[in-house]
Amino acid sequence: xxxxxxxIVASVVAFAVTLVLLQGIRWSLAYHPLFHGCGEHRxxxxxxxxxxxxxxxxxxxxxxxxxxxxxxxATLIEVARSTDTTRSQIAAALExxxxxxxxxxxxxxxxxxxxxxxxxAPVRNAWMDGPSDFLPSTMRTGQWKGExxxxxxxxxxxxxxxxxxxxxxxxxxxxxxDGYATQxxxxxxLTANAxxxxxxxxxxxxxxxxxxxxxxxxxxxxxxxxxHLAQGGPALAASRDSMEDGSLKAFASGQATLMRNWPYAFxxxxxxxRVGNGFDVxxxxxxxxxxxxxxxxxxxxxxxxxxxxxxLIRFLTRRDSQHTLFVCGGFxxxxxxxxxDRNPCGDEKYSSGELPPADRFAQFAGTLKxxxxxxxxRPVTPYYAQFSESFRGCVEQVLDAHAVxxxxxxxxxxxxxxxxxAALKGEHSSC
Numbered sequence: 408x409x410x411x412x413x414x415i416v417a418s419v420v421a422f423a424v425t426l427v428l429l430q431g432i433r434w435s436l437a438y439h440p441l442f443h444g445c446g447e448h449r450x451x452x453x454x455x456x457x458x459x460x461x462x463x464x465x466x467x468x469x470x471x472x473x474x475x476x477x478x479x480x481a482t483l484i485e486v487a488r489s490t491d492t493t494r495s496q497i498a499a500a501l502e503x504x505x506x507x508x509x510x511x512x513x514x515x516x517x518x519x520x521x522x523x524x525x526x527x528a529p530v531r532n533a534w535m536d537g538p539s540d541f542l543p544s545t546m547r548t549g550q551w552k553g554e555x556x557x558x559x560x561x562x563x564x565x566x567x568x569x570x571x572x573x574x575x576x577x578x579x580x581x582x583x584x585d586g587y588a589t590q591x592x593x594x595x596x597l598t599a600n601a602x603x604x605x606x607x608x609x610x611x612x613x614x615x616x617x618x619x620x621x622x623x624x625x626x627x628x629x630x631x632x633x634x635h636l637a638q639g640g641p642a643l644a645a646s647r648d649s650m651e652d653g654s655l656k657a658f659a660s661g662q663a664t665l666m667r668n669w670p671y672a673f674x675x676x677x678x679x680x681r682v683g684n685g686f687d688v689x690x691x692x693x694x695x696x697x698x699x700x701x702x703x704x705x706x707x708x709x710x711x712x713x714x715x716x717x718x719l720i721r722f723l724t725r726r727d728s729q730h731t732l733f734v735c736g737g738f739x740x741x742x743x744x745x746x747x748d749r750n751p752c753g754d755e756k757y758s759s760g761e762l763p764p765a766d767r768f769a770q771f772a773g774t775l776k777x778x779x780x781x782x783x784x785r786p787v788t789p790y791y792a793q794f795s796e797s798f799r800g801c802v803e804q805v806l807d808a809h810a811v812x813x814x815x816x817x818x819x820x821x822x823x824x825x826x827x828x829a830a831l832k833g834e835h836s837s838c
Contacts, residue, residue: 451480451482451510451719453481453482453483454510454512455484455493455512456488456512459652459671462736462754464735464736465732468723468731469482469483484508489650490594490595491795493514497511498526501707501708502524506707506709506710508707508709508710509706509707509713509716510710510719510720511704511705512703514700514702515702515784516791517791517792518549518550518703519551519789520790520792521556521705522551522552522789526707526709528556528708528710528713529554530555530557530558530717531717533714533718533721534717534721535558536724536725537726540726540742540743540744541742541743542559544562545703546559547784548699548701548703549705556705557703558703558724560701560702560738560741561732561733561739562701562740562741563669563670563699563700563739564670564739564775565667565668565669566669566688566690566775567587567667567689567690567692568673568686568688570661570686571687572664576692577692579608579635579694580608580635582665582692583638583639583640584640585665586641586644587639587666587667588645588649589649590651590653590654590668591647591649591806592646596650596651597799598698598795598798598799601632603667603696603698604633605629606694607693608632609631609632611628612696612783614629614786615786616786617786617788619831620828620831621823623824630817630823633805633806634805634809636806637809642665645662645663651669651672655676659676667691670738671736671737671739672737673771674736677761684764690777691781694781695781696783697782698785699785704720704724731754735754735757746772751765789833790830790832793833794827797829797830797837800838801823801827801837801838804818805817
């Protein structure tokens with residue numbers, strides 16, 4: 408086990424160093440894009456969030472492209488760890504007219520905003536390999552007003568991780584009562600978790616798909632679901648400061664025996680010697696509704712290398728690339744055929760103990776397909792950033808209202824409806 412432990416430690420150290428180095432990048436991009444104006448730069452650049460997969464599988468895939476295309480190498484620029492920070496930094500660069508980036512890794516929730524603001528070039532047929540193989544739900548995430556602006560790279564759905572020996576909850580309310588490690592810090596993860604709590608505890612799929620206003624009845628459904636969330640157990644309360652890595656740490660260390668997280672956690676936990684195969688994965692209990700997450704690849708409308716950028720996207724999203732990302736890195740594929748591919752990870756640096764057995768991985772793939780079937784989009788709006796920020800503020804107010812002692816007053820349904828409707832129009836408002 409020494410070699411696996413050394414790699415895990417090395418990955419953690421590399422991740423920490425990357426975060427330190429990225430502090431300057433995040434700051435400079437907010438005001439001075441990485442490349443000024445539209446000067447030429449060698450090769451292609453990809454703007455993305457930080458790769459936290461085991462041994463950085465996305466980076467490895469880009470290096471594979473570079474080996475095959477030495478005259479058109481690609482550079483992966485990891486802008487920030489937080490999806491919210493990544494969005495704002497990339498948007499600032501593009502708004503300034505910068506040609507810094509050729510390919511953009513776009514959270515599916517941002518796509519309407521990017522498309523409306525003219526940041527994305529429409530997808531050409533040559534940029535997609537076997538388009539009929541992509542899951543229809545993921546293809547829709549790359550569309551805006553009938554135009555395809557991005558190619559799905561990997562998708563996401565919330566899953567329940569259960570330590571072996573722990574009784575799985577039979578309903579979502581039971582899960583809330585038991586308490587579980589999840590992501591309730593003030594970032595996009597809080598929006599996803601809150602929506603899942605609302606959908607599964609009330610059975611009503613509000614604030615999903617095309618939404619341009621919120622009435623009082625809908626707001627009351629939202630408050631009812633948030634009240635359920637606020638009454639969760641101690642492990643849930645401990646997640647108020649957690650993002651994905653925080654909840655993963657709580658589960659891996661044994662502080663929590665239940666965890667809601669994204670599919671990447673399956674691969675990460677399997678490689679962790681403290682956990683290995685000592686856990687099960689299930690869809691969220693009862694109704695099983697989960698947020699449809701994921702990231703798409705788009706060509707920047709500012710790029711002077713659009714044809715070459717499109718070829719890079721075709722390479723990154725083709726079947727064998729997605730298979731590698733899935734079985735070695737834990738990234739959920741957007742291609743239907745990859746789920747049925749039983750070929751194991753071919754990365755020779757992994758020992759057999761670091762990878763799940765074939766039958767266990769096949770079971771995980773089946774669970775993941777079930778979860779994706781129940782996945783629902785967040786509000787599809789070009790003002791999603793404003794919506795999510797306002798929504799999270801209201802969610803936190805409800806959670807604080809249930810604290811002991813209370814630290815806030817719960818907003819009324821009328822107030823919540825007014826705030827969320829304003830946010831969906833691009834206006835800043837708060838509960």
